[in-house]
Amino acid sequence: MNYLTELLAFYRWLADSPVSPLLQAYWHLLMYTNNRAAIRTAEGVWYWPVAFKLPNTMAMPLLGLKDRRVLLRQRGYLINRGLVTYQKNVSQRAGLYRMVPFDKGLEAIWVRDERRDSVTQVWAQAVPLSADGLSPLININTKQTSLLYSNQEDAANIHGFNLLPPLSDEEKAEIKARCPDDDVAAFNAMWAARERKQMAGKK
Structure with a gap:
């Protein structure tokens, strides 16, 4: 997944689907958290993990919230808008977020994390960004940057x-x-x- 590509697509989506500043901040916080959770393979390639965690206790102060119910309501809005999915943890710990990429040419694959010697599901480019009509909100970024990281x-x-x-x-x-x-x-x-x-x- 490409940070800049997703960011530009988000603002193109936002032009036709306005949401509150709080919801925008929540989406940006999740993107940032997903990016920070990046893993590297033994070959030195960085990938965005498909699933990641962001505890409510960390998200609330960053979003300026004191009421947990407000955060849960905002999360529901993100889910209803098709921007993220969320899987609750049965033990009341932090659940799993999954961003819904604007780049529809991505696919989820499994790679081995060099640090943990375990496999993790990550996003990989399966179809070029230039594929016509596949990702209508993607405005091709011609800057020289990796599609992965x-x-x-x-x-x-x-x-x-x-x-x-x-x-x-x-x-x-x-x-x-x-x-x-x-x-x-x-x-x-x-x-x-x-x-x-x-x-x-x-x-």
Whole structure:
């Protein structure tokens, strides 16, 4: 699944299907959470998991909610609009969310997570985004970014997508040392470091 592609499609959908700012924020929070749950295979390929968890106790403060019933009602709206599905946990723990991609060329496959040595169902591109009529809300993104997961270490390109300055080997090693067992945390830390470097260069 491609974050930018889904984001652009969401706003095209929103033009004809307006929803409240709270519901928009909820959808964005779920996309962010799904993205942070990305897994990597032994081949070094990143994938979005089909199912992921977001406890109510984490979602409510981020959405500015104090009443659990409001959150449940908003979740129901997302489900009714066909944006997500949700499977309750029988033991009252966090259930499983599943985003409903706008890109209909995706399929769910099983891959092995290199960190947990277990298989996880993930989204993979089965049909090219250019397939006519398959995903009417998809406006083809011509920027050079992976369909699976954008590579933050790519050099800047003429399309202006990966313009953050690269990290030195020493900077990357220092971040990896701080996150030895969490590749996703290391990825996010490197991205944040590159953003700080870019901001420092503008001063």
